[in-house]
Amino acid sequence: MAAGDQNIRRAIGRGLWARCPNCGKGRLFAGYLRVVERCSVCQAPLGNYRAADGPAFITITVVGLLLVPALGWSFVALRPDPLKLALSVGLLMGILTLVCLRLSKGMMIGYLWATDERDSGA
Numbered sequence: 001m002a003a004g005d006q007n008i009r010r011a012i013g014r015g016l017w018a019r020c021p022n023c024g025k026g027r028l029f030a031g032y033l034r035v036v037e038r039c040s041v042c043q044a045p046l047g048n049y050r051a052a053d054g055p056a057f058i059t060i061t062v063v064g065l066l067l068v069p070a071l072g073w074s075f076v077a078l079r080p081d082p083l084k085l086a087l088s089v090g091l092l093m094g095i096l097t098l099v100c101l102r103l104s105k106g107m108m109i110g111y112l113w114a115t116d117e118r119d120s121g122a
C-alpha cells in the first residue's frame, strides 16, 4: 500500500467521525452539515472543499439498497398492517438518511482534502 493510499484512508476515517482530515482533532462541521471554514486546531482551509451532490447520491444509494429489500421481505413474510409498515419504514428511512448523509459528507470532505480537490469556483 502506498503512503498516499494510507493518507486517503486516514483522511476519510477522520471525516467519517466528523473530525478535521488534517489533524483529526478539530471539528469538521459547524452544526449538522455545514463545513467549517478553517479547522480550529490546525487552521486547515476545510471550507475550500465542496462535496456537492456526492453525499446525497451515496445516501440515496445506501438507504435504497438497504430499505427496499427489507420492505419487500417484511411485507411478504410478516404481513404487517400497511399503515404500521408505512410509518415504521418512513421513520427508519428518515433516521437512516440523516445519519448516512452526515457520515458520507464527512467521508467525502476527507477524500477531497486528501486528494486536494478544491472548489475552483466554476
Ligand SMILES: [Zn+2]
Residues within 6 Å of the ligand: 020, 021, 022, 023, 024, 025, 026, 039, 040, 041, 042, 043, 044
Ligand atoms: Zn485540523
